[in-house]
Amino acid sequence: MRISKYILKHIFSLLFLALALPLSAQEKNLQPDISIENTTFQGISVSADLVGPLQLLIGDYGQVEGSVKANFGHRYFPVVEAGYGKADAIDDVIHLRYATAAPYIKIGGDYNVLRSKDDRYRALAGLRYGFSKYKFDISSTEDLMDPVWQTLSKIDLHDVKASCGWIEALFGIDIQLYGPVRVGWSIRYKLRLHHKEDFQGKSWYVPGYGKQGTSQLGGTFNIAVEI
Amino acid sequence: MQIGIYSLALFISACSTIDCTLNSRVLSVYAFEDTLSDAITVSTTRYSEGDTVLLNKLVNATSFSIPMSYTNGTDILYIERTNTTGHRTLDTLQVAKINVPYIESIECNPTYIHTLTNVAYTQYGIDSVRIENPTVSFDKTHAHIKIYFKTHI
DSSP: OOOOHHHHHHHHHHHHHHHHHHHHHHHHTOSOOTTSOOOOEEEEEEEEESHHHHHHHHSSEEEEEEEEEEEETTTEEEEEEEEEEEEEEEETTTTEEEEEEEEEEEEEEEEEOOOOSSSSEEEEEEEEEEEEEEEEEEEESSOEEOTTTOOEEOOEEEEEEEEEEEEEEEEEEEEEEETTEEEEEEEEEEEEEEEEESSSBOOSEETTTEESSSEEEEEEEEEEEEO | OHHHHHHHHHHHHHHOOOOOOSOOOOEEEEEEEEEEOSEEEEEEEETTTEEEEEEEEEOSEEEEEEEOOSSOSEEEEEEEEEOTTSOEEEEEEEEEEEEEEEBSOTTSOOEEEEEEEEEEEOOSSEEEEEESOOEESSOOSSOSEEEEEOSOO
């Protein structure tokens, strides 16, 4: 049976009309509406911190740090941060020198608390667990005088083993700069959970954590590229 | 943006401070069996300047605390005991120890912690000496060495 050209034209018209309707709906929904909760994987981003290298340049200690962050629904961001911390400090009054260099790692996640309709701006609250295993040197740059017995001595400790674990609570802002490039900063409160030093005394600087103490305040300024 | 990063780096560096412990002196504690009414003077020999008095005429005491040398393997103490009639005895006490440096921070004065290994002594005014607690550190609440003096000299 031959179908008339007239009928065939109408059949194809109806088919194209049926396809066109969902396509136009998709065009309207290209911008993600992150005000609606979802956990769809959106990609990963890699970033580098700029504060740590600047600390190394202007002070006695600092770190080089990068991170890889996954994006789930523009809301949940599991992250792994890793870096290399370094210190080489001399106290000119006490005449002691402390030197260390070691890697560290932090794992955790961020949550975007901003409920706007697009993903250009994020306000992130996050947690991290950090750990570093390192060795350090402590030495006296001048002879130490025993105040009572008046004898001179030197302190010269090398490759003293130590480790430290801590948690970080952070709050930060993240902004889309241009295309896949984002910038952001964070303020971090660090709390030391456990530490071990294979000598009598305390580490002056812990890679990734900072200067000694049961708690620390820190921050980062990141440039990230979304992949 | 550059000023912001620089300021943040300076702020973080400035926020870290070290409080050196006020209790940073390491002293060895010598306890007596009973209250000693005789006067006790403790001295030692400095290598550079001769003898020095560490404790001068302590009376009616049950203990005394004196510093230990940073790095000497043995501290030699001279314990002079003078009774109420003026009679004196002079004993030598040799305390052997292992010394380990303690560093709170490079911004705080270092000190040494000691582990007592042996005591040797003369017995003119002293009956016996015993190590009670071999670790000499910042804890001064417990006696490290117990001295048993003779009842009369």
